[in-house]
Amino acid sequence: MTPALLAVTCLLAVTLGYIGLCAASPFGDCRKCRGMGHALKTDHKGRPKRGKDCRRCHASGKRIRLGRWLYNRWARIYRAGIR
Secondary structure: OOHHHHHHHHHHHHHHHHHHHHHHOOEEEOOOOOOOOEEEEEOOOOOEEEEEEOOOOOOOOEEEOHHHHHHHHHHHHHHHHHO
């Protein structure tokens, strides 16, 4: 295989894999709170305790993946254009 064909094949495989991931699991863990839904704080003795709720995921611990967000946006525009 030529390097260009190999690069296109790898890019296609990664893209199809990400599309499959977005279809199978549209939500991933929040990057800010790492899926916990809140921040971790420590008390004066150094023990971990629950902090404030995460503002990015609204304390759910989940976020919508970029690919799924783009698909939802496209589908909404497509449905609005048909009517």
